Amino acid sequence: MxxxxxxxxxxxxxxxxxxxxxxxxxxxxxxxxxxxxxxxxxxxxxxxxxxxxxxxxxxxxxxxxxxxxxxxxxxxxxxxxxxxxxxxxxxxxxxxxxxxxxxxxxxxxxxxxxxxxxxxxxxxxxxxENETTMAAIVGGKRPEVLAALDAHDVTPANINGSTQVVAAGSTEAITALGENLPRGARLIPLSVAGAFHxxxxxxxxxxxxxxxxxxxxxxxxxxxxxxxxxxxxxxxxxxxxxxxxxxxxxxxxxxxxxxxxxxxxxxxxxxxxxxxxxxxxxxxxxxxxxxxxxxxxxxxxxxxxxxxxxx
The missing domain is CATH 3.40.366.10 (Malonyl-Coenzyme A Acyl Carrier Protein, domain 2)
Structure with a gap:
């Protein structure tokens, strides 16, 4: 199929x-x-x-x-x-x-x-209208990643699979998230112009x-x-x-x-x-x-x- x-x-x-x-x-x-x-x-x-x-x-x-x-x-x-x-x-x-x-x-x-x-x-x-962006969060444990997003007022705009969540929010919040990721997770900035979805x-x-x-x-x-x-x-x-x-x-x-x-x-x-x-x-x-x-x-x-x- x-x-x-x-x-x-x-x-x-x-x-x-x-x-x-x-x-x-x-x-x-x-x-x-x-x-x-x-x-x-x-x-x-x-x-x-x-x-x-x-x-x-x-x-x-x-x-x-x-x-x-x-x-x-x-x-x-x-x-x-x-x-x-x-x-x-x-x-x-x-x-x-x-x-x-x-x-x-x-x-x-x-x-x-x-x-x-x-x-x-x-x-x-x-x-x-706002300074926003998106970033892929790769790796880490899913509950810990989602908790980190919530703590920084960032939205899980894409849940792409077992190992990737895309975070969206203010540029300031995404930057702060990148500095406080859970163990095993890394942040990859995306080439997009705003916090979509x-x-x-x-x-x-x-x-x-x-x-x-x-x-x-x-x-x-x-x-x-x-x-x-x-x-x-x-x-x-x-x-x-x-x-x-x-x-x-x-x-x-x-x-x-x-x-x-x-x-x-x-x-x-x-x-x-x-x-x-x-x-x-x-x-x-x-x-x-x-x-x-x-x-x-x-x-x-x-x-x-x-x-x-x-x-």
Whole structure:
């Protein structure tokens, strides 16, 4: 059973789109033409951002979110052009949930990129109101880590698996937390511009709610998992409203991973810009084969999918 995983913010890096733009196939699919169309939907030059922007530019959430969603969708369409079929399960991390909506057929590709751009702009404006940030806390005992977050008035914005919690809060509080971590834990600052998935994002909700109200929505064509609780969503209307709700509530990727196991997933492909979710899967989803999709391993897809057929 195949799962497709869509990464979230923090996975972006300079030049991540460049090699993908070179892909074309016998059906006259061109990556560049898709990105140009999605650039109009996002009102951003995604080619420029994905090819030439520096770390600081990509850290800006209004740029990062639509670019990540566009690249995730693009990499899957390229995979489909090379034989990948509709997966049995799709899940996205944070803004990756928007890409997951498109992969599962709930909304169109263009609407997904447009929604990500609206979400990114709204969250950037909300983030500018306070000096906030996020950091991954790796290692340590989970109860001790959560107690340390609570003691410093920091929110566990993402619980990503057995060994990683992402803390979000004021920059001052995150700094203090880093100086008082439990034994065995370490803090890794994330390349994000604010305390996402916390109450700091409340002012961003109306713009995203308005955008969701105007979407053309279908029911998912596969099992679609929610970040909120790992539950499988079967109604498209429910799935898009979860995007609104999730802006101020934690990402429970640990529960998504548990549900992947419950669904019987044997193979997982993380879409571009890949690496983070595949790494978490290798740690927590024992026995599940993973592929972090990249331009240099697209040719490996038929073999990987063939393994899944025989699983």
């Amino acid at each position: 195949l799962a497709v995983l869509c990464p979230g913010q923090g996975s972006q890096r300079p030049g991540m789109l460049t090699q993908w733009l070179e892909f074309a196939d016998e059906s006259d699919f061109t990556a560049a033409s898709h990105i140009e169309a999605w650039s109009q939907a996002a009102d951003l030059d995604l080619v420029e951002l994905g090819s030439h922007a520096d770390d600081e530019t990509l850290r800006d959430t209004k740029n990062a979110q639509p670019l990540i969603v566009a690249l995730s969708i693009l990499s899957w369409r390229i995979a489909q052009a090379r034989g990948a079929r509709i997966p049995q399960v799709v899940a996205g991390h944070s803004v990756g949930e928007i890409a997951a909506l498109a992969i599962a057929g709930v909304i169109s590709d263009g609407d997904a990129v447009r929604l990500a751009a609206i979400r990114g702009r709204a969250m950037a404006q909300a983030a500018a 916390t109450h700091y994002m409340a002012d961003a909700v109306p713009a995203v709610r308005n955008a969701v109200e105007n979407l053309v929505v279908s029911n998912p064509n596969c099992t679609l998992l929610s970040n909120h609780d790992g539950a499988a969503l079967h109604a498209g209307s429910q799935a898009v409203w979860r995007i609104v709700q999730q802006m101020t509530s934690p990402v429970r990727w640990d529960l998504c991973q548990e549900q992947l196991i419950s669904e019987g997933v044997t193979h997982a492909i993380e879409l571009a810009p890949a690496g983070v979710l595949a790494g978490l899967a290798r740690r927590d989803l024992k026995g599940v084969a993973t592929l972090a999709l990249a331009p240099d391993n697209v040719a490996d897809l038929p073999g990987f999918l063939g393994q899944e057929d025989n699983a």
